[in-house]
Amino acid sequence: MTDGAEDDTGGRKRLGVREIAKRVGVAPMTVSRALSNPEMVSPETRARILEAIEQAGFVPNRLASSMKGNGRMIGTVVPPLINSGIADQVQGMSDECHESGYSMLLVQGEFTQEAEERAIRNLLGWRPAGMILQSFVQSEAARALLANSSAPVVEISEIKGRKPIDMVVGISNFETAYAMTMHLAAKGYKRIGFVSTPIHGNDRLQQRRTGYHAALTELGIPNHDNMEVEVPITAQGGAEALVTLTSRHKDIDAIFFSSDTLAIGAVQECHRRGWAVPGRIAIAGYGDMDLAAQLFPPLTTVKVNRYEMGRRAVRQLLARLGGNAKVPTITSLGFEIVDRESA
Amino acid sequence: MTDGAEDDTGGRKRLGVREIAKRVGVAPMTVSRALSNPEMVSPETRARILEAIEQAGFVPNRLASSMKGNGRMIGTVVPPLINSGIADQVQGMSDECHESGYSMLLVQGEFTQEAEERAIRNLLGWRPAGMILQSFVQSEAARALLANSSAPVVEISEIKGRKPIDMVVGISNFETAYAMTMHLAAKGYKRIGFVSTPIHGNDRLQQRRTGYHAALTELGIPNHDNMEVEVPITAQGGAEALVTLTSRHKDIDAIFFSSDTLAIGAVQECHRRGWAVPGRIAIAGYGDMDLAAQLFPPLTTVKVNRYEMGRRAVRQLLARLGGNAKVPTITSLGFEIVDRESA
DNA sequence: AACGCTTATGGTTCCGGTACCATTTTTGTT
DNA sequence: AACAAAAATGGTACCGGAACCATAAGCGTT
8 A cells, every 4th residue: 555654764674663763863861861850861863862752753652661661551440420420530530640641541430349359450460659449348358459559549438447458539328328327317307217328348338327227226216127229320329218218207208318419310210209309308319419509409418528538538649649648547538518499 | 746646557668568478478470360360269278368458458459550561551641521411421421430440540621732732641641551532632642652652542523534544433423413403304494504613623513514514515504704603612602602693684583403402501591592492493402411302492403422432432342341352442332313393 | 371160062871571583492384 | 113293392582672791083282
């Protein structure tokens, strides 16, 4: 074929620092420096090198740099993005990464211990400079893999309880749920239900439920197990949970959902039935997603700044990589009970 | 420190195929083969090698393989995840990637030409086996970079119009918007407004608007520019657009939103004002997100299978990488007008 | 003019898996 | 038994930056 070549430069030579160096008439090392330590190269030489690079359309091979230990890649494991508000976090991580010249390797999913191990093994194969783990069930094997690798680890998770692998960024899910339950009680609700997505293996949810229980206990309200329901993380799940709980307990007056998505679904179901919110039943969510404030009626919810959480996780990792030994092990972000009209 | 070593294996030797080979008493090459071409190694040798690998906690360095051209990484560029339904697509891409042993490098953002070029350059530095681009403004520089790299490219985008770089997976945004507008007209609506997020530089939105225009023209309804509004992609944006359009045009009877998020925000605003939907005004969305079906009233919308779109994009890339020359250049996914009660 | 010190540049080797080719062992055929 | 063909394994070089050390040039000081 005729090789739609652009200009005369195009002998089909392998394009690398060596080739650029040859064209400019310097050593490969000088080209390398012009890219990663510009101040070590004289302005004139640098200009000529950059010009040649531009001209040749040369893109430095980051795999090669990485092999020399200068990797600028971060491996991340996150829960499914759909409906969970995780998208905000990923955006935060992504933004922070790219502002610092790092690339983000992403694995997402709901994992069994075995799948989790595979996912982490895959990521570690790329020898990332650091890892950020979010949906992490903590198999022993995975812990060992991470320990063997030299990569610092930030977990985005519950900040209480379980011993962290390395660093943790997150909130106290216990506190948030405790606070919301107390808040509902303070507003006069006495029979408060709790709805979440499947709790098994998810310590964030476990902590929230425990916070809910603790508040009830403190309030002198007995914990009835059948005031709790688990449903899939969909609006329909929320609607179904509402139906289940209200038909089980005629006198239930408030429901605390572990996710805004569920709460919003429940509010829609109330509209369908012509139930006033919070007249017939009060509804509270978790996450303060964009729609929460705009919902009719506006949703009372727990506000967590997920975007910031993502950014912080990356920043913490980079701080550690930057040699700052004084990086805190645990960073706790605040939360806020946003009292709107749904409860 | 005391080096909490586990077992005797742990002389602090660099861990690589060479080290494993030494321990097993074979050549490095044989270890490599045991991992990537198991059938080329006798079952007994293989077993001993795998055992040693397991025992040592060895994770093969994928950077090194990649440098020999066996890269299993895909670079992706997607629009912001928040509120846009893109999350489904990313999930689809991620799932398909991991099922095939590929890793996914993710960049997300709303790009200027310059930022886009930087993002693509960053990704190409990793020498990905392929690229999937979604928010792509098509600077000349970026095109050149991609052409220079040997990576096949799949664009997830409008399938009409602009010349594709390589392969395209997507829908005809024109068709979808045309169909929805016609659908609204068929239901008797005569004054149909159009609301989208900022259109500039987004050819998917441009195509939708053009489809809307085409339908109006065919219906003999004049296009009034002030029947169109652009707002940010938030529920609040949708609410504001509703207010703007209805106060501008007392007789407007339907609004077609370019995103479910906007439409849902508008429906909430209607509730707030006590307006019946579709009695006072009909509302249609785009995307069929989870909540659409559960909304009160259920949202009429354009259903696009974004998850599948993500999967297809990856599959198409892998098919090409698998040497299948007969991979189609353009894959068009279907869509569906979901007629519910909001319009 | 001679010395020390900074700055600019070059040469070589390595990171770790694997392509390529060479060599040995096993199996099958007449 | 003799030889072809297949299967299993080994040795070496390479991908492309960059660390490390060596060398050369520039410049101020006594």
